[in-house]
Amino acid sequence: MASVTFHDVEKAFGTVKAVDGVNFTITEGEFVCLLGPSGCGKTTTLRLIAGLEKATGGNIQIGDLDVTHLAAKDRDIGMVFQDYALYPHMTIGENIGYPLKVRNVPTDARATRIGEVAKNLQIDKLLERRPGEISGGQQQRTSVARAVVHEPQVFLFDEPLSNLDAKLRLEARSFLKHLQREVGVTAVYVTHDQAEAMALADRIAVMNEGRIVQMAPPLEVYHRPGTTFVANFLGSPPMNLLPGKVALDGEPRFVGEAFTIPMQSHVETAVRQHLSDGAQVTVGIRPEHLDLSQDPVSGGFQGPLYALETLGPESLVTLKVGDELLTVRIFSDDAPQLADTVHAAFDPEKLHVFRENGERIPVE
Amino acid sequence: MTRATRTPPSQAQRAARFVLGRITFYVGSSLFAAFFVLPLLWLTVAPFSTLANLDLRLPDPWSLQNFERVFENGFAIRALVQNSMIQGFGAMLLVTLTATLAAYALSRANIPGTTAITYGLVLFSSVVTGTAAMVPIFLMIVQLGLIDTHLGVILVFTGGLLPAAVFIMRDFVDSIPRSYEESAMVAGASSWRVFRDIALPIVRPGMMVVGVWAFVQVWGGFLIPFILLRDADKMPASVAIYSFYTEAGTPLITLTAAYSLLYTLPVLLLYLFVNWRYGFRFFGGIKS
DSSP states (O other): OOOEEEEEEEEEETTEEEEEEEEEEEOTTOEEEEEOSTTSSHHHHHHHHHTSSOOSEEEEEETTEEOTTOOGGGSOEEEEOTTOOOOTTSOHHHHHHHHHHHTTOOHHHHHHHHHHHHHHTTOTTOTTSOGGGSOHHHHHHHHHHHHHTTOOSEEEEESTTTTSOHHHHHHHHHHHHHHHHHHOOEEEEEESOHHHHHHHOSEEEEEETTEEEEEEOHHHHHHSOSBHHHHHHSTTTTOEEEEEEEEOSSSOEEEOSSOEEEOOHHHHHHHHHHOOTTOEEEEEEOGGGEEEESSOOTTSEEEEEEEEEEOSSOEEEEEEETTEEEEEEEOOSSOOOOOSEEEEEEOGGGOEEEETTSBEEOOO | OOOOOOOOOOHHHHHHHHHHHHHHHHHHHHHHHHHHHHHHHHHHHGGGOTTOOSSOOOOSSOOOHHHHHHHHOHHHHHIIIIIHHHHHHHHHHHHHHHHHHHHHHHHHSOOTTHHHHHHHHHHHHHHSOHHHHHHHHHHHHHHTTOTTSHHHHHHHHHHHHHHHHHHHHHHHHHTSOHHHHHHHHHHTOOHHHHIIIIIHHHHHHHHHHHHHHHHHHHHHOOHHHHHHOOOGGGOOHHHHGGGGBOTTSOBOHHHHHHHHHHHHHHHHHHHHHHHHHTOSOOOOOOOO
């Protein structure tokens, strides 16, 4: 078990910087998710830890050891690949035992250890089969077994659940969480699925364009997104973001094209501290913090209905506010009865405010 | 009011048309198949007839006399069981091993232009083919002192077959997902170990394809050994088959037929052996 530290790490492919000055420390035993859209550099970051890519700048440490120029084979890492990368010509047992075989562990000791790990992952009945003969979920477990068998310093996961169907994915997710608790190894997990990141991580590092935008515990990222990018990326559906202006003359308020939101006193204090009158802002409200209302609400929203999606335990109501769309998430298993014009109110405590450049204003 | 409607074909009409179509198809494809099968049939029966000519007819009586006379020809037999084998297996091993290593390097190395090199090689080999290049090849082999040696023949064949072999092998290597090798590297294996444990077993069916193909090419090659060899003791079967011609240059059909049958057997056996032992299949990636 070891920590992982990045100091100003860069990785350029030609002129494109896939990873652009990344700094972080992952402490021993911590489970960190790298989250971001495709092409944001999260997989490259993971491959840099594994040693499958060479950093073009900065340095990488695993524990106290500087591994920047160390080959992958010498880094003592266990990795689960997106396609599992099980060797098709070896049996499941041989696949799991491969890291031990490479380390010249004697056959008996190897067999014992393979049995132990396979039993723990409930694939001990499949050891004689070949990867092509078992299901996707079993392949995934085999891949995990192969990654843990030699008790590595660090565990790396490259979107390990993306090849499973929806039901199996949830099952595998709980299983991985359980495994991490049990084994307690430092783990870095790449995903583009925010629900996966929220469920698994001790801390989430949200990445965009080769940089880490925010790195914090899941609920912190959810409740206090550092930028509009993070706000838009986390949550399903994502946060409603509406452009507006600060108006401090008279009653302090945010004025948008088709709405006016009065500022609460603590919001006003923060806004006065960081912004001036007339400044462009983006206000954000999560769909789950909005609610429908029969009558017009002062400081709320109203507009024509754009779409109604009933999902079973909840419904998504989207209305058009000026030129912007606003989604309201209602927790009710009945479809809501809607008039042509929909009114929505929200909890003013849950309002987010961002500068024009996307940075969060700390309003709480 | 009324629209001209075409009466749909009745059940019987449709059935008749179907049967007719089938009959035409089978007759046509039978004729086509016969064109290719007849020479093979001839090859399996003619050697057993003492009166064999180019007609296809069952031997009467069946006899092994042709084979007895072929086995009396020490030159032809040595050519078949010794020289052709040395040259065939020698070139096969050299082509398969070098093509595999080259294909692996071309597929995996991070050097720009590897694809251009692969395609360029194939293009070159088809432009500069055997006959046209025979004079320079001959001169080169003379200067290297390899004239009239098995090694000279093997090297020239290998040179000719390698581009296509590299091309075929590269296709096999390219279809191995890189993650296989990467996961082995992360597991702690050195580059050589990754190649030996992971890449080699997975491309082995490809190597078998290339190996059998190379063997067949050399086995049937006439011009190169004919020109590069002098000593009758080193001639392969493809050249030795001419010892069953009369002085006037007409083939003794009985003996040629028997020798031809013996000549095809090793290739057939090699194919069956490889197919049984390794199978011409390919693992490919696991469905993702």
